[in-house]
Amino acid sequence: MTITRHRHGRRRASAVSAVAVATLAVALAVPAAAAGSTLQAAAAESGRYFGTAIAASRLNDGTYTNIANREFNMITAENEMKMDAMQPNRGQFNWSSGDRIVNWARQNGKQVRGHALAWHSQQPEWMRTMEGPSLRTAMLDHVTQVATYYRGKIHSWDVVNEAFADGNSGGRRDSNLQRTGNDWIEAAFRAARAADPGAKLCYNDYNTDNWSHAKTQGVYNMVKDFKARGVPIDCVGFQAHFNSGNPVPSNYDVTLRNFAALGVDVQITELDIEGSGSSQAQQFQGVVQACLSVARCTGITVWGVRDSDSWRASGTPLLFDGSGNKKAAYTSTLNALNAGGTPVPSTSPTPGPSTSPTPGPSTSPTPTPTTTPPPTGSGTCTATYSEGQKWNDRFNGTVTIRANGNISSWTSTVTVRSPQRIIATWSGSPTWDSSGNVMTMRPSGSGALADGQTVSFGFTVQHGGNWTWPTVACSAS
Numbered sequence: 001m002t003i004t005r006h007r008h009g010r011r012r013a014s015a016v017s018a019v020a021v022a023t024l025a026v027a028l029a030v031p032a033a034a035a036g037s038t039l040q041a042a043a044a045e046s047g048r049y050f051g052t053a054i055a056a057s058r059l060n061d062g063t064y065t066n067i068a069n070r071e072f073n074m075i076t077a078e079n080e081m082k083m084d085a086m087q088p089n090r091g092q093f094n095w096s097s098g099d100r101i102v103n104w105a106r107q108n109g110k111q112v113r114g115h116a117l118a119w120h121s122q123q124p125e126w127m128r129t130m131e132g133p134s135l136r137t138a139m140l141d142h143v144t145q146v147a148t149y150y151r152g153k154i155h156s157w158d159v160v161n162e163a164f165a166d167g168n169s170g171g172r173r174d175s176n177l178q179r180t181g182n183d184w185i186e187a188a189f190r191a192a193r194a195a196d197p198g199a200k201l202c203y204n205d206y207n208t209d210n211w212s213h214a215k216t217q218g219v220y221n222m223v224k225d226f227k228a229r230g231v232p233i234d235c236v237g238f239q240a241h242f243n244s245g246n247p248v249p250s251n252y253d254v255t256l257r258n259f260a261a262l263g264v265d266v267q268i269t270e271l272d273i274e275g276s277g278s279s280q281a282q283q284f285q286g287v288v289q290a291c292l293s294v295a296r297c298t299g300i301t302v303w304g305v306r307d308s309d310s311w312r313a314s315g316t317p318l319l320f321d322g323s324g325n326k327k328a329a330y331t332s333t334l335n336a337l338n339a340g341g342t343p344v345p346s347t348s349p350t351p352g353p354s355t356s357p358t359p360g361p362s363t364s365p366t367p368t369p370t371t372t373p374p375p376t377g378s379g380t381c382t383a384t385y386s387e388g389q390k391w392n393d394r395f396n397g398t399v400t401i402r403a404n405g406n407i408s409s410w411t412s413t414v415t416v417r418s419p420q421r422i423i424a425t426w427s428g429s430p431t432w433d434s435s436g437n438v439m440t441m442r443p444s445g446s447g448a449l450a451d452g453q454t455v456s457f458g459f460t461v462q463h464g465g466n467w468t469w470p471t472v473a474c475s476a477s
């Protein structure tokens with residue numbers, strides 16, 4: 001085992017590694033990125049998208065489409081791709097309204113979130129009256145047909161929407177779909193994966209923002225179980241409909257981080273916050289900051305363009321007023337995006353027009369060794385820390401593992417010092433000791449490295465005023 005230690009304080013220790021010097025030199029040589037002047041540009045600085053729900057009926061409103069086109073690069077159909085819209089009569093699909101939105105998005109270089117393949121609500125009349133095995137068959141057929149029709153055009157699908165009960169049970173919502181058997185959700189995910197292997201597959205729900213709520217725990221346990229059993233789930237959508245009775249929770253970042261640690265992306269999918277002025281602006285800022293603190297929080301979608309477009313217009317919950325003017329909430333959102341955050345790992349899909357299906361689902365951003373790894377090894381490894389971006393309250397770090405001789409796998413420990421806390425990681429599978437100060441990182445996939453090969457993982461440290469560099473170590477097997 002080789003240990004490379006670095007300490008970093010106001011006065012830099014003299015024995016700084018070559019890697020750290022090189023990293024610092026690059027950081028100094030590159031001028032700070034210009035602040036993004038639109039939501040999509042500002043979000044893209046950290047590798048995220050910024051989206052909106054679009055209603056097909058408003059696509060001939062010039063003010064609406066101008067704002068939508070300028071500010072957003074991820075589009076969700078507000079109603080037009082739901083079950084009742086897609087299959088109004090059994091076996092008769094109506095693609096026209098969904099197509100209007102998907103085509104508008106793609107023609108303007110935007111990506112599309114599909115919403116939603118299976119849901120207890122907004123079912124067509126013929127489905128609402130069905131039960132049991134025939135409903136199960138009809139639901140799976142719907143998932144297959146719709147996901148197949150849009151194959152290659154969808155960034156992420158809300159495969160199942162709102163399947164958990166409100167309140168303290170933490171269990172499933174009763175519905176005709178739930179009564180077909182508890183496995184209906186995983187069956188829907190498997191059908192969606194088979195139909196469109198390139199789309200990320202999400203479970204989407206509301207009131208799952210507060211980590212201490214039973215509903216949040218219920219969804220978390222389902223996702224954990226799905227990951228353990230290989231059910232194809234890639235992401236969890238947090239609708240994020242907030243108002244005074246359901247405010248943005250102070251532990252939102254904890255919720256997002258804990259879900260992400262299960263090995264899924266997280267997305268804010270339907271954000272709106274009732275209110276006005278600086279109070280509303282602060283809450284939008286809080287949501288953006290929570291997302292940006294989690295590497296696998298890959299994007300934010302607001303549920304409409306102007307207040308007047310909202311499903312709850314009287315609560316003025318969006319970023320533009322009814323005349324299309326930017327609100328204080330717009331400015332706080334833009335500023336929070338421009339303040340930066342934990343970058344989305346570069347191996348995650350990046351925003352941008354997607355014209356063809358990606359070859360397969362990518363659920364884990366683990367770098368792959370460039371040469372065929374040896375099956376066994378007896379070498380050792382070296383862990384080297386290099387510092388990354390720094391902000392007032394946090395900094396990023398990268399650990400590079402280098403094989404000295406062939407190795408079959410590796411584990412690496414990262415030790416931080418109180419009150420530091422590692423709040424996000426990427427490109428590895430972390431576990432923690434009971435103190436929370438020692439993270440053990442293992443490769444997400446194969447850890448095999450040939451002599452001289454390197455692989456890196458990263459993390460974000462909330463430093464609490466202590467800028468000391470973490471101690472890193474590596475053990476080979």
Ligand code: G3I
Nearest residue numbers: 078079082115116121122161162206239241270303310311
């Ligand atoms: O388009 C018809 C119109 O022709 C008719 O005159 C009118 C009469 O009621 O209804 C119009 O359709 C309405 C549709 O919105 C379009 O405005 C439906 O009645 C109405 O039920 C529908 O509401 C949508 C709601 O989902 C249905 O559940 C909202 O627009 C939409 O914003 C909302 O979105 C949901 C997400 O899908 C899931 N998460 C919660 C979110 C907010 O409720």
